[in-house]
Amino acid sequence: MRSKLRLPAGKIAEARELAxxxxxxxxxxxxxxxxxxxxxxxxxxxxxDGVDSLGVPVPNLAVxxxxxxxxxxxxxxxxxxxxxLTRDLAQDELDQAIAGGLDILDAPEVDPAAVEAKAxxxxxxxxxxxxxxxxxxxxxxAEFGESERSPILYVIVATGNIYEDVKxxxxxxxxxxxxxxxxxxxxxxxxxxxxxxxxTEGFGGTYATQExxxxxxxxxxxxxxxxxRYVRLxxxxxxxxxxxxxxxxxxxxxDMMLNDSMYGVLFRDINMYRTFVDQHFSRMIxxxxxxxxxxxxxxxxxxxxxxxxxxxxxxxxxINERFAMDAGLAPRLIGLGHAFEMDPEMKGGFLLELAQAQxxxxxxxxxxxxxxxxxxxxxxxxxKAYTMNAMFNFASMATGQSIHLLGMLTEGIHTxxxxxxxxxxxxxxxxxxNIEGFYEEIEFxxxxxxxxRAAQVLDQxxxxxxxxxxxxxxxxxENGRFAEVSRSKEGGKGYEGVVEKAPDYWNxxxxxxxxxxxx
Amino acid sequence: xxxxxxxxxxxDTQDDGAVQLSFxxxxxxxxxxxxxxxxxxxxxxxxxxxxxxAEKLAxxxxxxxxxxxxxxxxxxxEIPVDEGAAxxxxxxxxxxxxxxxxxxxxxxxxxxxxGFDAHTVGIxxxxxxxxxxxxxxxxxYPMFEAHNLGAQVPNERLLEYAVRVEAxxxxxxQVVTQKSSHVKTLTELVELLEAEGLRERFILIAGGPRIGHxxxxxxxYDAGFGKGTYAEDVATFIARRMVERRSA
Numbered sequence: 001m002r003s004k005l006r007l008p009a010g011k012i013a014e015a016r017e018l019a020x021x022x023x024x025x026x027x028x029x030x031x032x033x034x035x036x037x038x039x040x041x042x043x044x045x046x047x048x049d050g051v052d053s054l055g056v057p058v059p060n061l062a063v064x065x066x067x068x069x070x071x072x073x074x075x076x077x078x079x080x081x082x083x084x085l086t087r088d089l090a091q092d093e094l095d096q097a098i099a100g101g102l103d104i105l106d107a108p109e110v111d112p113a114a115v116e117a118k119a120x121x122x123x124x125x126x127x128x129x130x131x132x133x134x135x136x137x138x139x140x141x142a143e144f145g146e147s148e149r150s151p152i153l154y155v156i157v158a159t160g161n162i163y164e165d166v167k168x169x170x171x172x173x174x175x176x177x178x179x180x181x182x183x184x185x186x187x188x189x190x191x192x193x194x195x196x197x198x199x200t201e202g203f204g205g206t207y208a209t210q211e212x213x214x215x216x217x218x219x220x221x222x223x224x225x226x227x228x229r230y231v232r233l234x235x236x237x238x239x240x241x242x243x244x245x246x247x248x249x250x251x252x253x254x255d256m257m258l259n260d261s262m263y264g265v266l267f268r269d270i271n272m273y274r275t276f277v278d279q280h281f282s283r284m285i286x287x288x289x290x291x292x293x294x295x296x297x298x299x300x301x302x303x304x305x306x307x308x309x310x311x312x313x314x315x316x317x318x319i320n321e322r323f324a325m326d327a328g329l330a331p332r333l334i335g336l337g338h339a340f341e342m343d344p345e346m347k348g349g350f351l352l353e354l355a356q357a358q359x360x361x362x363x364x365x366x367x368x369x370x371x372x373x374x375x376x377x378x379x380x381x382x383x384k385a386y387t388m389n390a391m392f393n394f395a396s397m398a399t400g401q402s403i404h405l406l407g408m409l410t411e412g413i414h415t416x417x418x419x420x421x422x423x424x425x426x427x428x429x430x431x432x433x434n435i436e437g438f439y440e441e442i443e444f445x446x447x448x449x450x451x452x453r454a455a456q457v458l459d460q461x462x463x464x465x466x467x468x469x470x471x472x473x474x475x476x477x478e479n480g481r482f483a484e485v486s487r488s489k490e491g492g493k494g495y496e497g498v499v500e501k502a503p504d505y506w507n508x509x510x511x512x513x514x515x516x517x518x519x
Numbered sequence: 520x521x522x523x524x525x526x527x528x529x530x531d532t533q534d535d536g537a538v539q540l541s542f543x544x545x546x547x548x549x550x551x552x553x554x555x556x557x558x559x560x561x562x563x564x565x566x567x568x569x570x571x572x573a574e575k576l577a578x579x580x581x582x583x584x585x586x587x588x589x590x591x592x593x594x595x596x597e598i599p600v601d602e603g604a605a606x607x608x609x610x611x612x613x614x615x616x617x618x619x620x621x622x623x624x625x626x627x628x629x630x631x632x633x634g635f636d637a638h639t640v641g642i643x644x645x646x647x648x649x650x651x652x653x654x655x656x657x658x659x660y661p662m663f664e665a666h667n668l669g670a671q672v673p674n675e676r677l678l679e680y681a682v683r684v685e686a687x688x689x690x691x692x693q694v695v696t697q698k699s700s701h702v703k704t705l706t707e708l709v710e711l712l713e714a715e716g717l718r719e720r721f722i723l724i725a726g727g728p729r730i731g732h733x734x735x736x737x738x739x740y741d742a743g744f745g746k747g748t749y750a751e752d753v754a755t756f757i758a759r760r761m762v763e764r765r766s767a
Contacts, residue, residue: 204653
């Protein structure tokens with residue numbers, strides 16, 4: 001990639017080193033701990049499913065029992081598989097029994113070799129299913145690849161009713177969408193369990209459940225066939241159940257998942273230790289599923305000023321990249337985020353916006369960058385919003401972004417009508433087709449406004465990361481270095497669900513993934 | 520005699536009644552659907568309607584852009600001055616500007632689920648960054664310093680913390696109402712404040728799905744917020760009350 005901004009390679013390398021220095025101590029903590037949701041996700045990967053009469057998922061019942069007796073440090077897989085063997089039950093029978101009140105701790109220990117063998121059988125089945133999904137996706141992409149537009153046009157549906165969402169999603173696919181995300185019911189992030197089954201009611205969105213994933217996947221495959229395009233399905237790992245939702249995504253062939261290393265801490269007040277352990281395991285699952293992760297840097301700009309705080313976006317990108325690579329994700333799967341959020345009243349703001357988008361493109365050349373539309377300054381003036389989105393469409397295409405989250409003219413009012421989504425897609429197609437070739441054609445003035453802006457943001461990001469590296473990430477968060485919010489180390493939700501790994505900790509799912517990564 | 524204040528939409532001429540509409544019908548685009556769209560608009564009280572544009576959104580869905588004229592209008596004189604509107608909550612930007620202008624420093628708010636209550640969804644919706652349903656929480660507000668103490672906070676600790684950080688307002692959240700436990704816990708907080716001679720120092724707010732404004736006032740609180748409340752509602756109340764108290 002020819003550099004237009006001429007950013008010094010030495011500085012970019014330094015930033016990456018700093019990201020490594022920031023992530024390393026966190027990684028040590030992660031290696032030594034597990035959480036309730038990591039263990040529940042492990043059980044799900046081994047095939048555990050179902051709910052009891054109150055809707056409590058079987059993995060929750062099993063893990064809660066282990067946690068209550070202080071045994072979770074050894075991992076949940078061993079106990080679950082032992083129960084399977086001692087009772088000589090088929091897996092769904094065991095799950096039903098657990099739902100009916102069976103405590104898996106009741107099972108006497110079984111010959112460890114038998115447990116390992118059975119676990120291997122279940123884990124390999126999981127591995128095969130996920131590999132099958134990866135192969136299916138690649139086959140469809142190969143089949144339809146020619147018609148793939150770049151950036152991928154990404155839209156959101158969110159009616160609360162998965163069947164209504166399907167209608168909206170299918171329509172969006174017809175209109176040119178390359179990716180459809182189903183916004184989750186508000187505050188699902190804060191649930192310490194994953195809801196079960198198809199759902200028709202949600203608030204401000206639709207619950208992420210495995211069955212909802214399956215329903216939408218089927219609909220988008222059919223819509224994609226009709227449109228001659230592979231339509232990617234997107235959902236959100238965020239919250240207290242990152243690993244479990246990642247497993248569900250891998251099982252149902254989702255293609256992209258929101259997965260940010262710090263979003264939960266900063267924006268949902270989830271405990272930081274819990275978040276870091278969860279994001280690592282969930283990203284390993286994403287890697288197994290060849291699923292692109294999207295990170296949430298747009299959140300920094302929704303209140304902090306996009307001009308003043310652009311460097312926090314860049315710093316977050318470096319940190320997210322580092323944590324992603326530590327979990328086995330290759331750059332082509334790391335969809336780092338950024339957003340077009342400067343004050344529209346700012347004279348000359350567009351050049352700065354363009355500079356920042358180009359900067360991200362050059363610093364992360366192999367990452368499928370996700371560029372997000374203006375929201376902060378969008379009001380009920382739908383016509384102004386439509387124009388702002390056109391500028392955003394231009395900036396995106398002009399800097400070679402990879403994933404383009406469509407802005408809706410009604411962003412300031414309601415979740416999109418079908419016509420809002422159509423108009424957004426029409427505008428994007430018009431602008432992007434019309435300026436085809438612009439990115440390749442245009443060079444930037446050496447030492448001009450854009451080059452200087454990018455250099456400035458990079459310098460600020462490096463300064464910031466030096467501070468964070470010196471303090472340590474946990475302390476830096478507590479000191480309010482990120483997003484102008486301070487989170488105490490042992491505060492927030494979910495800390496009680498973090499446990500130190502026992503010396504005999506065993507996780508056959510983690511082992512499978514690490515073998516695959518050659519570790 | 521005063522000129523009539525009868526108001527009609529204005530396109531480019533007084534009283535031309537011109538309106539632009541756009542809507543989607545779940546039908547394919549053809550002559551019959553366009554006529555259906557036209558009749559729909561006429562049925563809404565318009566005298567004339569032209570379908571300027573029809574666009575297929577997807578199989579079975581068409582969007583229409585229509586220009587129509589109506590003889591309907593509104594007699595402004597008949598509209599009473601809305602007292603209620605004065606109490607409408609300010610939006611996020613507005614309330615932050617208001618605080619900056621009228622108070623000149625961040626408003627300090629401390630919130631928690633008090634007593635044995637561990638259900639923090641409500642207080643989190645009001646306080647945490649992401650808030651609820653796209654309405655950011657107080658942590659996001661530049662002119663508010665928000666302290667969310669979380670679940671099961673004894674009244675004494677809440678008070679002690681509020682004093683320590685020099686809070687302007689205290690939010691007590693109660694979700695559980697079995698055996699009127701919420702009344703007991705909420706009342707205790709007021710009694711504690713009064714015993715310490717601190718009641719007047721804080722703006723005291725009660726919140727929860729079963730907390731109404733009336734109940735809150737009865738219990739000695741300054742306000743009560745129930746279901747459907749967002750952070751800006753609470754922020755507006757606190758900011759306005761602080762200014763009122765100052766000028767009282």
